[in-house]
Amino acid sequence: MNKQLIDQITNAIKSVMPTDQEVYPLHTPKFQGNEWKYMKDCIDSTWVSSVGKYVDQFEKELAAYTGVKRAIAVTNGTAALHLSLIVTGVQPGDEVLIPSLSFVATANAVTYCQATPHFVDCDQKTLGINVKKLFAYLETNTFVKQGQLYNKHTNNRISTIVPMHTFGHPVDMDELLELAKQFDLKVVEDAAEGLGSFYKGKHVGSFGDTAALSFNGNKVITTGGGGAVLTNDETLADRAKHLSTVAKVPHQWEYIHDEIGFNYRMPNINAALGCAQLEQIPLFLEKKRNLAYQYNKVIKSIEGIEFFTEKEHNHSNYWLNAILLDDPDINLRNEIIQRLHKEKILVRPIWKPLNELVMYQNCPRMDLSVSKDLNERIINLPSNVWE
């Protein structure tokens, strides 16, 4: 039974891969635009560091593309999340609601604020936060005091929720914002994987109080390492920028800093790469969506698995393609992965649930059975922009 299924899956995926590659990684960056030109301009002008025209240009173009008022370019997505959490008001001792299925940076950023991740279950439909289930959980496990939400069991304030748009697939933001409103939660979108994804026609990261993007080497566009804070709130934007530049107060020559800041500003040389990459985003997205279309076509007919497709209201960047086994079976999942690795197709499972990592295993959580189920079912497929 399993052997036949594994053969079918392997053949289907191989049929989609180009034939001229030695190895098929999940992602490799593509540089076919003005990358050279802009970087050479940086070097020639000697503006490579944290002040420079490409940083400004990259921020303006990012804001325009994602439809927010302000974008602040920073060293990476983790820094963007950290700043987002601070400026929206996360305090030491708070709990922050995050999905149990995410990259570890989502939880780490909470910890950098001396706050505690509070793990929330995921949803079969979106792979993101399971809003309905969370609603019921919050109703019975929290209380409100002076307009603030508290965890009944720990007595800690729950200040913020972090919806993460898994693999680029948008969370149902209407539902999520409704819940946030009901429970007085700030919203920080982890849109690290979401550049080019839209919910009801609006770009992800434009719904929350703030959002974080990533331009790591594996993302839709790359700046080497990089990220951005997105927000429609000028005050939050100014504070995020201030914190990212060591909280230095403008002065002709004095070194005055008015709070504990960070060196999180994106260097100009990396922003130059970003400007060139952003120009190519329509092409990248077209190719990504086309690859997903091809996967879906060959996988649709295989019984026992499903290719994950965008849901109603969503336009996904298909940053990372995924198949789901009909039934949770971690052995079968691993067998499939092993077999594809033999073919040099470097598929991976979804992240281990964050609540299972040693440093997070004692954090508060709701029932996480859907996340566990998804973890035993999901395999991520190469999602490169080939040729």
Next chain:
Amino acid sequence: MNKQLIDQITNAIKSVMPTDQEVYPLHTPKFQGNEWKYMKDCIDSTWVSSVGKYVDQFEKELAAYTGVKRAIAVTNGTAALHLSLIVTGVQPGDEVLIPSLSFVATANAVTYCQATPHFVDCDQKTLGINVKKLFAYLETNTFVKQGQLYNKHTNNRISTIVPMHTFGHPVDMDELLELAKQFDLKVVEDAAEGLGSFYKGKHVGSFGDTAALSFNGNKVITTGGGGAVLTNDETLADRAKHLSTVAKVPHQWEYIHDEIGFNYRMPNINAALGCAQLEQIPLFLEKKRNLAYQYNKVIKSIEGIEFFTEKEHNHSNYWLNAILLDDPDINLRNEIIQRLHKEKILVRPIWKPLNELVMYQNCPRMDLSVSKDLNERIINLPSNVWE
């Protein structure tokens, strides 16, 4: 009196500046080597992100140049300090001895560890930690319990001392290491400004348990933004590298992280810049030392001020040149600065003592009168590698 002195200083400094510039900043980077070649190679190979041959090469070459066993390339000097403090064992609640005259990042890095900066006075001779004065202070204000040093007044553990090599001038490391040994302190060198500086023939940053370098745009060499942890201890090096790469445990496909890590790894594209810059370091240092020689020549004859020169046993990179007024006089200092700014010579005072910044004004400290005195006397001069 003052007017005459200000005229003399202005004329002396102007006489050293090249005549073809519109403005004279403290530093601008120079790219006259293989910068473009290596960066183009990065783009062509698509290895721009945090894995790639230039990161490895840069680390090897840095270690060789500074004479340490291991260098770990990270996003900036602040990240290098943060990791250095963690791996040498700074714990939440600890106090860390740092000079009151430093860039704010030295204190911030301590705070990121949930430790407290404990401010130490500086020395007229080195501009770094005043070791003799600190010795006397520790003798009367600390006690030892189970081989650990404690602050008598706060009862907090004092775990670590951070000598900073101000403007590239080495601290007297023999004295400092003797003190550290006597009081069981770990040593983290803040060598952010010290690339190319040597104490008794050994590169700064090679004396402590760990050290931090910076490759910010204003430093001796630049990677856009960047830094490095230096250490002779393989275990500390491995841990710093592990922490800088999100504490990810090697596995073919599983995402396992075994502690709270960071995204602090230097991207390959920035390391490519670093490799090209490092090749030019002998040239940069020669020019910097030559500029200092010229400053000294024209300033020597002016009564009332002194040009800061390297002390016995030291070979300084003269990263940032400085003059000192004979007597503390903040008004005179500011008048000189103002006058030179009018001439487009963008001189600056040394940093405001960190203990005077709002977020650090309640931190423990010893008498800081020398630092205060130095703050009212020092003016930093343009230290560019011209032409």
